Amino acid sequence: MRETEDFQWQLEGRNPVMEALRAGKTIEKILVAKGSREGAIRDILKMARERGIVIQEVDKKRLDNMSLTGAHQGLIALVVPYTYVSVDDILYRARRADEPPFVVVLDCIEDPRNLGAIIRTAECCGVHGIIIPKRRAVGITPTVVKASAGAVEYVSVARVTNIVSTLEYLKEQGLWVVGAEAGGTPYNIQDMRGPIALVIGSEGKGLRKLVKENCDYLVGIPMKGKINSLNSSVAAAILMYEVVRQRDQSPLA
Template structure:
């Protein structure tokens, strides 16, 4: 295994028997025969993300090892659950403060967000199963140890998760340039902060689920911030308002 990558059919099949979390399985396009069929079936039954890619992609990732048409990505750390994150807030006697990430793909951004979330006292982070980076070794390193103390839950549907949090009494606020200035939005109380993907921001469907939309003041010629920087600015505005 190289940096949390399992290469080859036997390695992936054996991983199914363990309790380690598989983030994603890459299958070579057109491969459906023999044990590949078994891998696809079991992956689907376990709810793992399956991605079909060309042979060149697998060749590049395997660096010369025989991949036999399949590579799996193993999470460096175990995932938590939304319930555990809510329980952390309850145990501390605090209003829930949760960071919801809508398709962050850069592991450095995710690691930096986990680090800042820990520092500001957020109770946990929510990421989607698909089209987003998981808890890789790079994420762990960038978090500077925060990944050991900040639970991360992986969910199938971000929009539905926001609805679930709203039913539990949380306000959902997302970052978007078309929103109200962050100083004018009430960010106190139980809250989930929604941060969008690099480049595209919060998706339309997710944005429609949110109670508030807020923006960060910008005075320069460039009109956007790195996702982890934007998340950090808004996390600290939430803390500032809570400390009033």
């Protein structure tokens, strides 16, 4: 069952709007600051005109007042709300590509910039989809889209009621559930080449107890300095690229 956000939705900035156009997203109107015609904005407006999208020139002050990110770059697009997919849609995407599923599960990420950064890295790593909880976590918002640099247009995101039940379902579908935990096996010596669901904990708190208990194994990132933890988006990026590294070579080194 697909669902959408229930607020008026907008994309801000040149990269998010350009990627939305390239991905064929339904855009109702583009608001552009008067006099803005240089570089990427000129290309965006040309593409929008070709698709029959309404373009409205407005004072920059109006965009400043509308902006939710504080970084509209002279451009705001009004679009249909974000559409989430189902977990099965994500698994189907992997089957269609004839690849072992690579899913990222986020356990209560609250910072929209962290979520956007994770989505951006996931797109670069070929992740088939991201799963987030409906409660106690950020959803796909304009700030998330901005932080993802438009990558959200290419990464499927499912929002579920219960993360633990979802992990159990992923196991039934043949995936190994790998949790990111400071005391886990060093990530570079743990085999992560098969169908995998990589679980990343929230900022500051990490994985919740029941989520951790439902992981097949835990992997950690060795720390050499005085600070004993990484930002969740940085940790997610390191682990996602380790999965890519291992999948791209055989046997595991």
